Amino acid sequence: MNTPLDAFVKTDGNREAFDRIANITQSHEKPEKLFLVGPEQSGKTTLVRARQLDRDLLSTKRVLYRPCAELPEAMRANVYDGFFEDLGTHEVLFLDDFDGFYKDEEMGPKLCQLLLAERERRGLDTVITSREPLSAYDLTLFEGMLDDFEEIAMDALDAEGLEAYVSELAGAYAEEGKSPVLSSEAITYIAHDLGEKPDMMRKAVSFLMTQYEGEPGVELSRDFVAMTLA
Structure with missing residues (x-):
């Protein structure tokens, strides 16, 4: 557990x-x-x-x-x-x-x-x-x-740690039969192009995983994520 x-x-x-x-x-x-x-x-x-x-x-x-x-x-x-x-x-x-x-x-x-x-x-x-x-x-x-x-x-998360953090968030917010999947490029974008603030990343991932209205299980690209969060 x-x-x-x-x-x-x-x-x-x-x-x-x-x-x-x-x-x-x-x-x-x-x-x-x-x-x-x-x-x-x-x-x-x-x-x-x-x-x-x-x-x-x-x-x-x-x-x-x-x-x-x-x-x-x-x-x-x-x-x-x-x-x-x-x-x-x-x-x-x-x-x-x-x-x-x-x-x-x-x-x-x-x-x-x-x-x-x-x-x-x-x-x-x-x-x-x-x-x-x-x-x-x-x-x-x-x-x-x-x-x-x-x-x-206690150091701030490095680049690899930030990406791992985003991946953990995606798993935590995923809803079976509803949520999409974040591509590796989308994860990198969220981890490094949103100001590298964990609070901002958390809000972004929560929105993407819980408010998505398309086909469940679809992999979201970097461009789609960037446009959605703009």
Whole structure:
């Protein structure tokens, strides 16, 4: 049975990050403290969300995903107590986009510091994603709570990876008895001529595979795809 992680395209530039995140619910000697660094559209959010959605039948660890920017706003909104209890007690926590803490000068750094201190006290695993490395931030605001986080680089998909990503999307959006097939030239066009933005590729493939009204199973050419998406 396929899992959310199965759809993630692995390349040399993101394999270490994938392996560390995929295996995070397995037993390890000390808590994982990972700072996952990569440019925009490198797949950081896709990876941690997929891992959060992936049911691990061999582990009892609970996995939680939260955008960093959501936490200060939740504090201001006085959300239910269980919201913050979950952050401090789930065995694995993915905090997405560190800028969400750093740019909220009023509350972000202090909230992050308190949360990481509580998770350290409990010996729990924490992963933070960021577009910038730790060296780009004034870490004195966090009073040492990020000093022992391990930085792991995550590169954007290369040319081969982008084409594999488009192929994966086509398979995911295909509807039996309705959808067409993308030719290799069409896949190359979507992967490289739409700005190389995964979000744009996803929307394009979804449209082609689900809104096609011609004969099912027809192979779509590069020219047809380019004209359709123009």
